[in-house]
Amino acid sequence: MSDILTLTRPDDWHLHLRDDVALASVLPYTARQFARAIVMPNLRPPVTTAAQAVAYRERILAALPEGLDFEPLMTMYLTDNTPPDEIKRAKDAGVVALKLYPAGATTNSDAGVTDIRKTYATLEAMQREGLLFLVHGEVTDADIDVFDREAVFVDRVMTPLRAAMPELKVVFEHITTKEAAQYVTDSDRFTAATITPQHLLYNRNAIFTGGLRPHYYCLPVLKREEHRQALLKAAASGSAKFFLGTDSAPHAAQLKENSVCGAGCFTAISALELYAEAFEGIGALDKLDAFAGHHGPDFYGLPRNTGTVTLKREPWTLPSAVPFGEAQLKPLRGGETLNWKLI
Numbered sequence: 578m579s580d581i582l583t584l585t586r587p588d589d590w591h592l593h594l595r596d597d598v599a600l601a602s603v604l605p606y607t608a609r610q611f612a613r614a615i616v617m618p619n620l621r622p623p624v625t626t627a628a629q630a631v632a633y634r635e636r637i638l639a640a641l642p643e644g645l646d647f648e649p650l651m652t653m654y655l656t657d658n659t660p661p662d663e664i665k666r667a668k669d670a671g672v673v674a675l676k677l678y679p680a681g682a683t684t685n686s687d688a689g690v691t692d693i694r695k696t697y698a699t700l701e702a703m704q705r706e707g708l709l710f711l712v713h714g715e716v717t718d719a720d721i722d723v724f725d726r727e728a729v730f731v732d733r734v735m736t737p738l739r740a741a742m743p744e745l746k747v748v749f750e751h752i753t754t755k756e757a758a759q760y761v762t763d764s765d766r767f768t769a770a771t772i773t774p775q776h777l778l779y780n781r782n783a784i785f786t787g788g789l790r791p792h793y794y795c796l797p798v799l800k801r802e803e804h805r806q807a808l809l810k811a812a813a814s815g816s817a818k819f820f821l822g823t824d825s826a827p828h829a830a831q832l833k834e835n836s837v838c839g840a841g842c843f844t845a846i847s848a849l850e851l852y853a854e855a856f857e858g859i860g861a862l863d864k865l866d867a868f869a870g871h872h873g874p875d876f877y878g879l880p881r882n883t884g885t886v887t888l889k890r891e892p893w894t895l896p897s898a899v900p901f902g903e904a905q906l907k908p909l910r911g912g913e914t915l916n917w918k919l920i
């Protein structure tokens with residue numbers, strides 16, 4: 578059993594960096610591990626135009642500490658009213674993808690899409706221009722059980738969408754169920770998925786162990802053990818359709834530990850260590866390099882990174898809280914021991 582793990586320098590294909598002082602607080606954690614990240618556009622107000630994406634990119638680069646080499650890959654927030662002609666401007670501005678937030682599905686999704694068919698002309702423009710479509714895959718109907726929202730999304734939205742837009746590259750973000758893993762496995766080369774560390778490491782019991790644990794609450798919510806097993810199998814299958822996307826989603830601790838707790842787990846501080854633990858747990862450490870460093874750039878049509886990062890088997894204790902502007906941020910697993918350490 579080796580105590581050193583050298584990986585192709587990875588990218589994070591799903592990341593929330595927020596803005597202003599929050600951005601400055603969390604960006605260094607990502608930039609020390611990852612060469613690039615797909616930056617989510619669910620700011621308040623959301624990043625809905627190419628010009629806003631360019632301005633956000635500038636703010637990220639301005640917040641990047643000296644000496645860290647990191648490239649933010651920008652996305653835009655799709656609304657019912659995103660004009661098809663904004664897609665050309667997006668492409669010219671270097672935007673790589675648009676994001677679907679079904680209205681009401683998750684954090685800052687109130688400006689999201691109310692009916693995907695309203696956006697088809699814009700999706701057609703994306704298909705033409707080669708922009709990717711990133712999907713928060715949950716239906717929002719109040720009569721659908723929160724644990725079933727992803728599986729229902731597969732039938733009600735994904736299947737018709739793929740039929741209508743067969744050559745649009747779609748990333749089913751942060752998948753959490755065996756239904757989604759199966760759907761992506763069975764689909765053609767235009768569909769892929771990201772998987773978070775928390776959905777590989779935990780089932781829904783983690784939210785309820787000894788009391789309600791807000792820092793394990795994200796959306797889509799953690800599922801039953803059989804789903805976690807299906808995700809592990811997909812991630813370690815070697816299939817190029819599955820790749821790393823942390824969905825690291827910082828929320829101030831006082832807002833997580835509240836009568837209404839926002840959805841999101843902060844994992845950027847120890848992302849690679851968490852993935853290493855998950856892959857090692859099923860004896861698949863040899864599959865981590867391709868999952869973290871190859872499949873993402875290949876699907877996006879970008880070059881793989883040339884550098885490497887190294888993890889060492891060395892127990893260390895994750896801080897229980899870190900600064901988040903004036904507030905505090907509590908990492909997933911904060912205060913606990915991790916077995917791998919990025920060096």
Ligand SMILES: NC(=O)N[C@@H](CC(=O)O)C(=O)O
Binds near residue numbers: 684795826827842
């Ligand atoms: N995953 C989450 O629970 N939260 C994300 C939004 C998202 O990715 O759905 C956030 O922005 O906080």
Ligand SMILES: [Zn+2]
Binds near residue numbers: 713750
């Ligand atoms: Zn989401």
Ligand SMILES: [Zn+2]
Binds near residue numbers: 591592593617824826
């Ligand atoms: Zn997210």
